[in-house]
Amino acid sequence: MIKINQKFSFKTKIICNPGSLKELKNLQGRTALIISDKVLEEIGYIETIKGYLSEAGITSHVFTDVRPDPDTKVLADGLKILQQIQPDVLVAMGGGSAIDAAKGIFYSAYQMMGDTFQKPYFTAIPTTSGTGSEVTDFSVITAEGDKIVLVDEYMAPDLAILDSDCVASVPRKVVIDTGMDVLTHATEAYVANDATDFTDALAEKTIRLLFENLPLIAEDIGNEHARDHVHNASCMAGLAFNQAGLGINHSLAHAIGGTLHLPHGRCNALLLEEVIAFNGDLEKSAANRAAKRYSKLAELLGLPARTVREGLVSYIDAVKKLKKQLNIESGFAELGIEEEVYQTAIEKMVEAAMLDRCTPANPIKPTKEELTMIYKKAY
Structure with a gap:
């Protein structure tokens, strides 16, 4: 039977239109950390994101060392940059790996600093149609060869941009x-x-x-x-x-x-x-x-x-x-x-x-x- 005492909620605002990547121009903040991978950087998506954020008056820093099945080293490397620049905007673009890595990075900071950590406004932009990580409390991280599932509503993105143009070239x-x-x-x-x-x-x-x-x-x-x-x-x-x-x-x-x-x-x-x-x-x-x-x-x-x-x-x-x-x-x-x-x-x-x-x-x-x-x- 379905549960009688039901509750349903989610914190993520969802924008779903072809070309909706331009919604980044409407973000508010001073400093952004863009988390992605080398492939998306090479084909120009990161420069596009930086351009939209610049129109919003936001200075961008980039971390593109995310690999498939992100591990604890990726989290540690990303955490160093996060601590250095202290962004008030975080943009993750990529498949589940990039979005999960972004979650793991700022969640690590939260675990270390507790309520003193100022969580950045988190925007997730999926470039594959698979994980749903852009709206979930989940992050999958690899530790010593094992996949570890982290679950905490703190990790849920504030904004999900579903731009189908971003998946047009996926094999x-x-x-x-x-x-x-x-x-x-x-x-x-x-x-x-x-x-x-x-x-x-x-x-x-x-x-x-x-x-x-x-x-x-x-x-x-x-x-x-x-x-x-x-x-x-x-x-x-x-x-x-x-x-x-x-x-x-x-x-x-x-x-x-x-x-x-x-x-x-x-x-x-x-x-x-x-x-x-x-x-x-x-x-x-x-x-x-x-x-x-x-x-x-x-x-x-x-x-x-x-x-x-x-x-x-x-x-x-x-x-x-x-x-x-x-x-x-x-x-x-x-x-x-x-x-x-x-x-x-x-x-x-x-x-x-x-x-x-x-x-x-x-x-x-x-x-x-x-x-x-x-x-x-x-x-």
Whole structure:
């Protein structure tokens, strides 16, 4: 059942229009720190941001040493610059890594200084349609090879700029990987323990948009209409899981991605149908709460769902069909990972997944043996 005592709130103002990057001209402040990566700097986005901020009378400093899966060194390096310039405006532009790094940097300052730290006005500009980090309290940081999930509402951006022009040049493979990450966000939020009517509405709309538009992007990467929808869906899914939580799909993906250095969205995609089958207790005839929720998603998509079990199977089959349309591998073996390497890593990955911040929101409390079996089935 949906929780009776519901609450839903978010602090982030969202602007979503092609060309909305120019909204930076309306920011107020004196000094800005722009956090991004070398690629966006090389193609000119950082200069564009600096230009808009200059029009607002804001002096800019730049930190572009963010790498994929930002680690504690990136945070330490960024923290030094933050402490030196003491900005009152912070702009993070990039994929989830850049936005997560920005969160981790100023959160580190807050942890060190407490209430004496003057948090800058934080604007997030996503250049991929995947993490939803532009509206969430979450940040994923790599520490000693493990992905650590930080959660604190203090990290939520003040402003999110969803400018679909900023994702126009993203390669098809990245769009598909990040799109499957969004589908996982919405699916997990829908069955999570803290799901509400409000998060359901966001998750349902997200899932419809993805099943309609991801295949269109796979056929034509230049389909601007479809990419606009997926970019908005990414943000909506972020709002949903920020309130409802995620689950073991993300816990397992964090662990395997950090251990074997695999793209996060692809990991989620390869685990998704096995996690749905586990949560829905596919091998048993009795319908649990998660199975009923997955069955509702099948109904939402117009799929056969005369019984809960039929709906559960329909949703699993829909995920399989979508993955096939997007040319996604059927298992981790097809990524070229040697079986011995994979099997040897499972014990460590399961330990990490059990401790992951996403696991408690899962509708079924898993055992180590059950997580081990999911990994084995996903190979």
